[in-house]
Amino acid sequence: MAWRSNHQAVYPDPSLPFSSPGCPSASLSISSTTASSYPPSSRTLTFSKSIPIPSKKIEACNTQNKEVLGWLDAMKAQSPPRFESYMGGVLDPKAQEAAAVAQYSAWRASSHPLCDLHVYFVPKIENHPSALEMFDELMEEAAGKQIVVFLDYDGTLSPIVEDPDRAYMSDLMRATVKEVATHFPTAIISGRGREKVYDFVQLAELYYAGSHGMDIMGPAEGCNGFKATGTRAKDKKGNEVVFFQPASKFLPMMDEVCKLLEDKAQSIPGAKIEHNKYCVTIHFRRVKEEMSMTDHWCWGPLAEQVEIVLKSYPELQLTLGRKVLEIRPAIEWDKGKAVEFLLKSLGLEDVDDVLPVYLGDDRTDEDAFMALNDRGKAFSILVSTVAKSTNALYSLRDPSEVMTFLQTLVRWREGHPQSLCKPADERWFSPYGASL
Numbered sequence: 061m062a063w064r065s066n067h068q069a070v071y072p073d074p075s076l077p078f079s080s081p082g083c084p085s086a087s088l089s090i091s092s093t094t095a096s097s098y099p100p101s102s103r104t105l106t107f108s109k110s111i112p113i114p115s116k117k118i119e120a121c122n123t124q125n126k127e128v129l130g131w132l133d134a135m136k137a138q139s140p141p142r143f144e145s146y147m148g149g150v151l152d153p154k155a156q157e158a159a160a161v162a163q164y165s166a167w168r169a170s171s172h173p174l175c176d177l178h179v180y181f182v183p184k185i186e187n188h189p190s191a192l193e194m195f196d197e198l199m200e201e202a203a204g205k206q207i208v209v210f211l212d213y214d215g216t217l218s219p220i221v222e223d224p225d226r227a228y229m230s231d232l233m234r235a236t237v238k239e240v241a242t243h244f245p246t247a248i249i250s251g252r253g254r255e256k257v258y259d260f261v262q263l264a265e266l267y268y269a270g271s272h273g274m275d276i277m278g279p280a281e282g283c284n285g286f287k288a289t290g291t292r293a294k295d296k297k298g299n300e301v302v303f304f305q306p307a308s309k310f311l312p313m314m315d316e317v318c319k320l321l322e323d324k325a326q327s328i329p330g331a332k333i334e335h336n337k338y339c340v341t342i343h344f345r346r347v348k349e350e351m352s353m354t355d356h357w358c359w360g361p362l363a364e365q366v367e368i369v370l371k372s373y374p375e376l377q378l379t380l381g382r383k384v385l386e387i388r389p390a391i392e393w394d395k396g397k398a399v400e401f402l403l404k405s406l407g408l409e410d411v412d413d414v415l416p417v418y419l420g421d422d423r424t425d426e427d428a429f430m431a432l433n434d435r436g437k438a439f440s441i442l443v444s445t446v447a448k449s450t451n452a453l454y455s456l457r458d459p460s461e462v463m464t465f466l467q468t469l470v471r472w473r474e475g476h477p478q479s480l481c482k483p484a485d486e487r488w489f490s491p492y493g494a495s496l
């Protein structure tokens with residue numbers, strides 16, 4: 061396993077033409093190995109030291125630390141951005157809304173005049189057509205293949221909410237996912253701890269990969285170089301299951317880091333530290349973005365605390381999500397590797413016979429989109445209400461469209477009982493049916 065010691069944030073989103081207020085924009089530069097494509101395959105982005113940061117923005121973020129400002133700027137790029145015209149200046153609210161609507165419809169149309177035009181707020185846009193509108197075409201590709209479904213949790217199966225402990229999925233979504241799992245091998249791949257995401261989903265029919273894929277429960281036999289290690293157990297059929305945890309030796313370190321951050325965050329209103337086993341998540345969503353007369357704590361000082369802790373742990377790295385910074389082991393393992401691992405473990409790696417479908421909303425899902433793109437035949441679907449730079453080929457707006465898509469997939473499967481999809485592989489079993 062290759063190790064990385066990397067305290068630069070990975071996957072900031074120099075997204076589209078937009079920059080956000082508050083923290084500096086255009087302060088990121090992509091390293092030479094990655095500049096040709098975004099998101100880059102090696103994911104080592106560096107922050108430019110040369111671009112001056114306006115003092116007003118430094119004040120607003122209440123930090124002068126350029127590295128921290130870079131993190132915050134990249135984190136903000138994950139959220140719906142404000143629209144700035146190329147002529148300079150932020151558009152007024154009505155123009156912003158119009159720009160957002162025009163841009164989004166261009167982004168997810170299968171073809172659109174804006175795609176070929178450079179207009180003042182949309183430079184050029186790649187298409188990520190709606191997976192619902194393209195459904196029939198997609199299913200032509202699926203003919204005769206075993207579909208495997210991979211689902212992210214937050215923002216995909218459950219709507220994004222202020223309190224991460226209350227990110228419930230609806231009963232209808234649960235019933236839909238359950239139906240999906242009766243027809244297709246299905247796995248949930250989440251940044252959350254595996255047990256936590258299972259508590260939300262409560263379905264025994266699925267595979268679960270928590271901590272951004274660093275905590276997988278699956279078949280024990282291992283395959284293609286992945287030696288199955290870890291705690292073993294038996295499922296109901298007597299199949300041996302294994303917990304695959306490539307970062308297991310980091311657990312004491314993650315406990316330590318979580319404790320340190322909890323101590324630091326307790327005096328910061330709105331800050332929340334979430335222990336996701338092999339990943340510690342620092343939530344900014346309920347922290348004031350800028351300092352005010354009454355709030356002396358804001359994003360800048362919280363991020364500075366994160367930096368202080370991170371500096372003492374060279375074996376860990378920082379990643380970004382939707383209003384979260386995350387600290388995780390600097391190992392070469394991510395959601396993309398987890399997808400590959402699961403496909404291999406399930407004997408479903410055959411590119412010609414198997415069609416993986418991955419739905420996710422976050423920067424961390426880009427690793428899975430990239431892995432599937434590398435594989436060739438797969439459907440990668442970004443869930444987003446705004447136009448974003450992504451490796452996904454298709455898009456869906458929100459969890460409600462995700463549910464419609466999954467229901468449509470189930471109905472399609474029911475209408476094609478013989479001609480499509482192989483019978484379930486004997487090795488396909490539910491690890492959560494095991495008495496653990």
Ligand SMILES: O=P(O)(O)OC[C@H]1O[C@H](O[C@H]2O[C@H](CO)[C@@H](O)[C@H](O)[C@H]2O)[C@H](O)[C@@H](O)[C@@H]1O
Nearest residue numbers: 213214220221222224227250251341345382383
């Ligand atoms: O991989 P995922 O299943 O998408 O998990 C990614 C992170 O999701 C959660 O945070 C996000 O959702 C919260 C609830 O809606 C929201 O409050 C937060 O701002 C979002 O970033 C989860 O709490 C994190 O631990 C996951 O890493």
